[in-house]
Amino acid sequence: MTSRLEIRRVDPSDDGEYDAWWDAYAAARRADLGDDALIWSHQESRAELLQESATTERHAFVARRDGEVVGACSLALSLKDNLHIAGIGVNVPPQHRRTGIGSALLAHLEAEARRAGRSTMRADIYWPASLPADGAGAANREFARRHGYEIALGDLQNRLDLPVADAVVGDLLAQAPATGYELRSWVGPVPEEFVAEWAALDALLDTEAPTGDLDLEASNADVADHRADEELQRTQGRTSFGTVALASDGRIAAYTQVVVSGDDGNAYQWGTLVRREDRGHRLGLRVKLENLRMLQRHSPVPPRIHTFNAESNTHMLEVNRRLGFVASARMAELQERLAP
Template sequence: MPEILTVDAFDDAAVDAWWDAYAAARRADMGEHALVWTREESRAELQQPSATTKRTAYVAMDRGAVVGSGSLALSLKDNLHSAALGVNVPPQHRRQGVGTALLTHIEAEAVAAGRTTMRVDILWPASAPADGAGQPNREFARRHGYEIAIGDLQNRLELPVPDGVIDDLRAGTPESDGYELHSWRGAVPEHFVAEWAALDAVLDTEAPTGELDIEAASGDVDDVRAHEELLVRQNRTSFGTVAVAPDGGVAAYTQLVVSGDDGNAYQWGTLVRREDRGHRLGMRVKLANLWMLQRESPQTPRIYTFNAESNAHMLAVNTRLGFIPTARLAELQKRVATSL
């Protein structure tokens, strides 16, 4: 059996070996549609002290070589019952007990921290069945007691979107109902950040959650600022847009983040406040943010986004923008008994 070791985030060689195993596994599974955090993005996240999340990386060692990698993320302010796990084994080391050894070790670490809900995200090609039947990573997870809590689609939009397409979509949205759009590059402006944080905190519970055992995040402004500092260290650039309601409150927000390493843009949160739904604000803020991105970062080749398959409204918005599905992602879950 392989030996499981904790990675020192400040040991460059150890982090490199951990990342190499992660990237090799992802690329083997997803080919051209693999989305892989870059080496330096991953290193920066592991190294940054965080008030919200404790992150630990692991490697499986066999005869002095790294044969697999894993990760554990424990939320420190909310969702104290859950743990996010990752297991990645390059194809040449599979079916040798490496994945099982990693998963068993990381689950034990989570249980020791008092966590009772284990969460794992896995991906497979869009052409495969929606339930992942027959996909190696899905069958591995099933054998270890993980079931799909919610299914997502990975979608891609090639850029640039012609201005005429954006204008046509804008023409179908109201312009005189009292909502004002504000866009920026970089940190969230101080006069919006508290409400931005509050909306972002409920994103995971306001969007479709399926069977996920999850609660809203803390919504702390200091945490937003700390995450913005991490983005800078990761060579990422944030583009944000909000819609301000007639009452002066932030009614909707959206965020795109561009990786300075791989060049792509990634759609992060988009949410409309409950009392402001029905005004097509989701489309409006996304169009404004896309328009800004294409002018501020014209070299960005594409945008990737993930949406729950049950989120028909947001998928319809993305389809109108020109997104196409490229992969499926399943958010898996297993409940365990704590040893405490």
């Protein structure tokens, strides 16, 4: 008799349920990328699922067969913008693949998205940097293709091993003098004097950076929501490093942020953006260098920084190349529009 597959929502406050979900998620990610897999830690993922967020509704689900957890998935629904989108993740440990579990989890998520009134599905998948940009030969890419999910934007996952020698940083700083701009850096939450402009720039990032064929609108800029995200980072045990370049009128011309995980010790490059009217002055390079210099003065220094950039974003990739980043994996931002 064929075993029945049961898919149930996870209560993240229940240790047993949450542990089973996270273990399946982490096992699947390691199977796809090995040592290059970037996995949100047990604490980081749980804190996000437990957060009472005004901006995003999140759910996690596990698939069980004969009492054994054989797969995991997640659903994220924005509550203030992009109300047509459902962000999803499907993770099946390698020993349970090719048995219909992934397809069942995906169908479950699509049904949940439809009930929430969403019409566009988005998912991120990863494969080794040695494979081509279209994902040919990657099992997760072929799975997505069979279900109608196509690449809307291709990204590179890049890694910078730390520390970077002071002489290298100094040489690069000489190439990006930022004449006419004041640089300010800090550790922790964004200072009150900058937070409104920071939130506004950060909200533009998804649409100002290359978006490929992604069906996106700009995010809402709200200081209260930004502070809630900072509180989530604190709960997750993360530490933020931020730098801005200020124009002569005192406004933020460019910003960058690196967040250090309290669990794996790695640093993660988050947003970097230069205002349109201030581009062409190498401000992106300058703020990244200042932030890197501050990070390396902090003890202990993280072993490496990870970042993601669209393969079409040649300018930022060149900035990262100058800093010493190397490609460690590829990521595809997938999209599928649900039939009515």
